[in-house]
Amino acid sequence: MRVTVLGTGAMGAGVAQSLLREGHEVTVWNRSPERAAPLGGHGATVATDAATAVERAEVVLLTLFDTDAVVDVLEQAAGDAPTDAVWVQCSTVGVEGTETVVQLAEKYGITLVEAMMLGTKAPAEQGKLTMLAAGPAEVLERIDPVLRAIGAKTVRAGARVGDGTALKLAANAWIASITAATGQSLAVARALGIDPALFLQAIDGTASDSAYAHTKGESMLAGEYSAQFALDGLRKDIGLITDSARATGVSTTLLDALGRVYADASAAGHGSDDIAAVGTAFTKD
Template sequence: MTKAVTVLGTGLMGAGMARSLLRAGLDVTVWNRSADKARPLAADGATVAEDPVAAVAGADVVVTMLFDAESVGAVMTEAIGAMKSEAVWAQCATVGLDGVEALASLAAKHNVPYVDAPVLGSRQPAEDGKLIVLAGGDSGLQDALAPVFDAIGTRTLWVGPRAGDGHRLKLAANSWVLSLTAGTAQALALTRNLGLDPQLFLDLIAGGGLDNGYAQLKGRAMIAGEFPAAFSLDGAVKDAGLIAAALRSAGADDRLMTAIRSQYESAAAAGHGDSDMSAVFVTHGQEDAQ
């Protein structure tokens, strides 16, 4: 039975996931490349490891939630040899299809059971244990991972048997999230730049077939110009690039996602990379109107 879980990466998402695991009564060890992001979790009951090798040594499940495929690969190349026999690696970061394959190969090389398990949700759902887990891999690992996935999420969807199946659905979902956020930003900027109060757009769609809770949430932040990060602009740039690459590899047209990525990229380049992705609004009108 899974009792000990290690979380490698305690940024916006990983810290909340670690706290959710602690609330579920699991023994949690955490590690982060920037140690100051891991140390506060000691007050919640986590063991803070000094290095990834020590972090994974006693774990039944190792959860990776680092920024990208390169960072996950570098950390796990160092740590994977220290995992105990039968421990399972749940790879929850969004790393793209090529990244999934590379990490699955690393796991296979070391005979480590591996599940591709990206999560749908942002900082607050991670804190509340209300993510959706999109798992791809051997269904025989479901029992071992259930205590972990049940702690961090409200629902686990086993998408398919291949490592990468979880990512295939996650990239499709993120394409919708990124498109919706950018589209909301454009509509609000156009409303304001045509001389109207942008709140009128949100009022217009409220309660009708065009309404969307996410658009309302992000739209209010855009109008207020307040962008505390739930999902960062830098993360949006990264994921948009992974989505565009997946579209190309599938023989689909990537032009829309490439254009959307350029908008997030412009906002990040303007100094908003650590802000919430709703700060894409800045380049859609706030600065242009000044």
């Protein structure tokens, strides 16, 4: 299929590579051109502007940072894509942001669905994301070859654009919690005078085990924070989750604490590092 990827940060670039590997005809664009240029070497067409990027697209993926970016790009390009193109909202923009995007889609008469991406940089590059899809079933069927190229599985969250966002916010609340909890447990073990690696050994294979705790815990132990999921990106998502919880009457006690912990790590200079760097918030120099 002819697929345009608008936004080639860590996730968008990985998605583009997976699409190319599976034989799709891929056009990419990024507001910072230097972020898109390397994909030309992998076989993608690198567009100079968003409008040109979507001119021949059958599927347009929005893989951008926040609501403002999605709105800006839609305003630039919505009128230039073929009328039968399917626009796929992949950006984590929260409940209110999604409502804004839906309204814009209606304004421009474009077909919009969701395919939120659960995973980080490496799974995006490997085509092993979990896709959280929402929208009319017949439209999702049309883009199934794209979803299969970038994801190991697709979870249908519902028929309404916004159901995928709801599931993504719930999933990212879990990711934020388990990563911070791993950092806390390692810090407690270290402070009490034992090798913190013993914590990971202790939970290994038990009912409380988590592969994610090992992945992020090993990064924490090594002090290696090469970004798979940037800490400030998850901070943004925690804010969206907190806003949604507050608006629907869900307690934000844990979310408020998570927000503070990730903010502390960011303030210490780890905003662009991997979310594993949240472990630094539990230790004192």
